[in-house]
Amino acid sequence: MTSTRETELRARAAQLDAAHAATDLRTRFLLPEGVVYLDGNSLGALPAGVPAAVEDAVRRQWGRDLIASWNSHGWWQAPERVGDRLAPLLGAAAGQVLVGESTTVRLHQALHAAARMRPAGDVLVVDPASFPTDLYVSAGVAEQVGWQVVECSPDELAGTLADLGSQGRSVAAVSMSHVDFRTGRLWDLPTITAQAHAAGALAVWDLCHSAGAVPVDLDAHDVDLAVGCGYKFLNGGPGAPAFLYVAHRHLAAFSNVLPGWHGHAEPFAMHAGYSPAPGVGRARIGTTPLLSLLALEAALAVFDGVDVRAVRARSLSLTAYLREAIETLVPGTRFASPALDEQRGSQVSVVHPHAYGVVQALIARGVIGDFRTPDVVRLGVAAPYLTHGQMLEAATALAQVLAQGEHLDPAYAERPTVT
Structure with a gap:
């Protein structure tokens, strides 16, 4: 990827986050620092009032x-x-x-x-x-x-x-x-x-x-x-x-x-x-x-005070941008999730033969997704507490994991019972 394209991706992330500022509900959650949490479709983050x-x-x-x-x-x-x-x-x-x-x-x-x-x-x-x-x-x-x-x-x-x-x-x-x-x-x-x-x-x-x-x-x-x-x-x-x-x-x-x-x-x-x-x-x-x-x-x-349709609009923007960033940073990526907005829920699923290792290597970098057998890297996008900037962080981490072979670490060869 050219430096120009990198700059364009970052600029677009900032523009999209500004455009969807009304549905940025991160202050309503207690979120850990330094983590891009892409597993809210398995366990949602902790709301601040709970x-x-x-x-x-x-x-x-x-x-x-x-x-x-x-x-x-x-x-x-x-x-x-x-x-x-x-x-x-x-x-x-x-x-x-x-x-x-x-x-x-x-x-x-x-x-x-x-x-x-x-x-x-x-x-x-x-x-x-x-x-x-x-x-x-x-x-x-x-x-x-x-x-x-x-x-x-x-x-x-x-x-x-x-x-x-x-x-x-x-x-x-x-x-x-x-x-x-x-x-x-x-x-x-x-x-x-x-x-x-x-x-x-x-x-x-x-x-x-x-x-x-x-x-x-x-x-x-x-x-x-x-x-x-x-x-x-x-x-x-x-x-x-x-x-x-x-x-x-x-x-x-x-x-x-x-x-x-x-x-x-x-x-x-x-x-x-x-x-x-x-x-x-x-x-x-x-x-x-x-x-x-x-x-x-x-x-x-x-x-409270949020229309689920606005949440959906934010989700579609986030997932479309995440897919675009992955396609740009990792050319040739296979997706299990649909490209069309009307066919996509709130997640982006990537197909990889070493999917389990990919997920574990991402977690080690602070990007938490999950694995689904046999070969799916599942990136759930809980729109209220995620940003387009974080989508770029996740895509960048994925590119680095694959480029450096971190997903092939022998520690990830044997999957534990709970994944």
């Missing part, structure tokens, strides 16, 4: 007010309250989002509810490239309710549904991930949802890699059910609770496969028989880990 909120929950609410906090501090209402706070980021009206449990549990509930709402259906369509948990849950639920699982890529869904229809099969649900966790491919949620509905199926979405980063507009696109985690782009912390979305039109028919006393219409009456609570509260199970839930509630404050 430590104080957790300390208050521990010292004042739990420590001083003890069990009275279920009433005096609204612990009991927290799953629905936090759900309503999250709902605008998902394009959902209040009363349709519940927070608590894990994504695995929430998907299990959603698919079982879909089976009850489509009793004649005998097929579940899934994307084979989905996150493994989604596939495990899909297979497990299918075995329990008598579905056949049919796999197809989202861009092949229309043809697959037509073939199944010609065979006289009834599709109960189509379950897809909004963003491919390896490649960052953003799928067309409105079109896929409409295709599912045209086949008489329910549309069930996993929003783990889009919630908080990409406008989802669940209500506008008539999504039926959706799930997602709280610890990626929502920055809720390790193990943050997940969410479940149930469209208003389905709430009365939603059947909770895991009925617990928190989801009872009269939980403190201690009836022997189960009657579901009205509204989305019927999806509650048991006692939610309150410290994690309150941490997520505090984390969501980073989005």
